[in-house]
Amino acid sequence: MLAHYGYKDGSGDYFIVIDTDKCDGCGECVTACPYGVLEVGEDENDPFREEPVAKVTEDHRKKIKYSCAPCKPTSGKKPLPCVQACSPDAISHSW
Amino acid sequence: MEKEYWRWPESRWTSSDIDWKTGDIISAGVDVGSVSSQAVVLVDGELFCYSNYRTGSDSPESAQKVMDKALEETDLTLEKIHHTVGTGYGRVNVPFANRAITEIACHARGANFMYGPSVRTILDMGGQDCKAIHCDEKGKVTNFLMNDKCAAGTGRGMEVFADLLSIPIEEMGKLSFKVEKEPEPVSSTCVIFAKSEAVGLLRKGWPKEKVLAAYSSAMAHRVVELLERIKVEKDFAVTGGIAKNEGVVKRIESELKIEALEPQHDTQIAGALGAALFAKALVEKERGLR
Numbered sequence: 265m266l267a268h269y270g271y272k273d274g275s276g277d278y279f280i281v282i283d284t285d286k287c288d289g290c291g292e293c294v295t296a297c298p299y300g301v302l303e304v305g306e307d308e309n310d311p312f313r314e315e316p317v318a319k320v321t322e323d324h325r326k327k328i329k330y331s332c333a334p335c336k337p338t339s340g341k342k343p344l345p346c347v348q349a350c351s352p353d354a355i356s357h358s359w
Numbered sequence: 360m361e362k363e364y365w366r367w368p369e370s371r372w373t374s375s376d377i378d379w380k381t382g383d384i385i386s387a388g389v390d391v392g393s394v395s396s397q398a399v400v401l402v403d404g405e406l407f408c409y410s411n412y413r414t415g416s417d418s419p420e421s422a423q424k425v426m427d428k429a430l431e432e433t434d435l436t437l438e439k440i441h442h443t444v445g446t447g448y449g450r451v452n453v454p455f456a457n458r459a460i461t462e463i464a465c466h467a468r469g470a471n472f473m474y475g476p477s478v479r480t481i482l483d484m485g486g487q488d489c490k491a492i493h494c495d496e497k498g499k500v501t502n503f504l505m506n507d508k509c510a511a512g513t514g515r516g517m518e519v520f521a522d523l524l525s526i527p528i529e530e531m532g533k534l535s536f537k538v539e540k541e542p543e544p545v546s547s548t549c550v551i552f553a554k555s556e557a558v559g560l561l562r563k564g565w566p567k568e569k570v571l572a573a574y575s576s577a578m579a580h581r582v583v584e585l586l587e588r589i590k591v592e593k594d595f596a597v598t599g600g601i602a603k604n605e606g607v608v609k610r611i612e613s614e615l616k617i618e619a620l621e622p623q624h625d626t627q628i629a630g631a632l633g634a635a636l637f638a639k640a641l642v643e644k645e646r647g648l649r
Contacts, residue, residue, distance in 0.1 A: 265499075265500050265501055265502065265503070266493075266501070266502040266503070266589070267503060268502075268503060268504035268505075268588065268589070271506050271507070271508035271509065272506055272509070272584070272585060273508060273509050274509075274547075274548070274549060277588070279504065279588070308460075308461045308463075308464075309461050309463045309464045309500050309503065310464065310499070310500065311458075311460050311464060311637060312640075326507070326508045358588075
């Protein structure tokens with residue numbers, strides 16, 4: 265499942281997309297994120313999935329534009345820690 | 360008292376040909392949304408009764424009320440229901456629910472039942488949020504997106520416009536087509552800004568039908584943008600309160616160039632229906648049937 269966490273508002277689209285079929289729930293992204301945006305837990309949208317899955321925390325879902333901003337400087341962009349930490353390549357950002 | 364143009368009709372329904380006493384599994388789903396609440400009861404996976412009422416300020420109370428209303432004209436009681444799943448914005452506030460499941464999963468499952476297994480794309484236009492869901496033939500979510508940060512393209516936005524234009528909410532769809540030529544959509548999708556823009560247009564002398572058309576198409580355009588982020592594939596279905604507004608649905612259809620399926624039941628019950636189907640599956644799992 266492609267889970268889009270985030271929102272669209274007047275200024276643009278801000279979604280973190282997690283491919284739950286690729287995610288193995290290892291939690292590397294949780295450790296890598298300096299701002300606590302991600303967590304690993306039960307898949308809320310698939311009640312029959314047994315394995316844990318990565319998701320964006322409830323607290324950050326409505327403000328990820330700001331939560332993720334420090335990792336997205338306008339110049340001198342570095343690879344995003346969460347995307348880099350994910351070995352199955354399950355995380356992407358829409359902006 | 361001033362007329363409440365925004366107030367939409369509440370409803371309840373009971374199947375005339377199901378006897379719950381002969382049922383093996385009686386399951387229920389309660390969807391406590393931000394604006395409306397629904398309760399659905401299934402007997403062996405067949406729709407037995409449902410109700411759709413406005414959510415009050417107290418979620419547990421609203422859940423109880425909507426369930427009481429669903430059971431009102433039947434002789435079924437809450438104790439006889441084997442399993443209840445809560446869903447929606449207030450899902451953790453359903454006192455008699457055995458489990459809470461997100462509305463994303465429930466809507467996909469409910470739409471799969473309501474519209475059949477050919478449904479791939481579901482647009483749920485809720486009271487205060489908008490969900491775009493892509494699912495497989497079993498009603499399992501394969502891609503989803505939810506926008507609950509902004510009220511653009513939601514029922515609440517339409518309620519605001521019903522009040523502003525003094526048009527009963529059920530008539531808005533039809534009236535929005537009473538224009539000679541489709542006007543440009545209002546430029547802002549934000550409900551607050553769109554309302555100020557609409558006030559400006561009314562001052563300029565626009566008839567209210569034209570303002571309504573401009574708002575309906577802005578709303579349609581806005582949700583189409585959301586839909587395009589997930590895969591839009593046939594068959595397409597719209598659920599939620601706005602699904603009853605042909606002014607928005609027809610404009611979405613023409614922008615997507617895909618026709619939406621005709622609803623069989625109250626489009627607002629999709630979430631609660633999905634929850635009741637999950638409740639049934641959970642009973643079967645408990646009994647070792649699956």
